[in-house]
Amino acid sequence: MNRLSHNELIGTVALQSALENSNDHRLSLAKAMLVLPLLFDKAVRSVLKNKNSIVLSSKDLLISRPSAFITVRARYEDLTITSLNTILLAQELGMVVLDGDCLVLKKKIFFQSQSNIGKSALDILEAGPKLGLIFREAALDLYQTFRIELWAISSFQM
Incomplete structure (x- = not known):
């Protein structure tokens, strides 16, 4: 399931997109781990980017x-290592910092005006x-909605 095009670099685009659209440009680590399983899927992306889609809740x-x-659960399990590596790469690039149990966006690297970043990005x-x-x-509600085993994320604070 983890395609070659689904790597840490495109993951940093997804992480930046999630952070810049979240409250205070910050996400808990538990939510950050859900970014790639959601945004790496073409069907999910098409629903979320569709201007006619109305988002009330994950349910x-x-x-x-x-x-x-x-x-989402299968993609979560498949992309766990890639998600962790993406977070580390984003820190190395100076894009994010870890503040307690949250990732905070420090600078944007990718912009929609850059046509050379590719269609997926x-x-x-x-x-x-x-x-x-x-x-x-709440992260707990998201994990329950997508039926992701909570014991697998016990080190993340909900």
């Missing part, structure tokens, strides 16, 4: 678009605002 998205969101940046709406929910 609403799961019910209204089950085919796009039903495999542009799609990821366009999906960011609606992902930010989803991330207003």
Whole structure:
């Protein structure tokens, strides 16, 4: 499931998109681990970037678009190492800092006006605002909605 094009560099685009559209430009580590499983999936990205899509909650998205969101758990399990490596790369690039149990956006590296970053990266940046709406929910609720085993994230504070 982890394709060659789904790597840490495109992951930093996804992480930046999630952080710049979240409250105070910060996400808990638990939520940051959900960024790649959500934004690396083309079906999820198309729902989130669609201007006609209305995002009420993660549960609403799961019910209204089950085919796009039903495999988040499998993608989470597949992308755990890539997610961790992405967070480390983003720190090394000076894009984010770790503040307690949260990642905080320090500087933006990728911009929608850069046409040379590629279609997937542009799609990821366009999906960011609606992902930010989803991330207003509690991490515990998100993990339960997507049926991700909570014991696997016991070191993350919900």
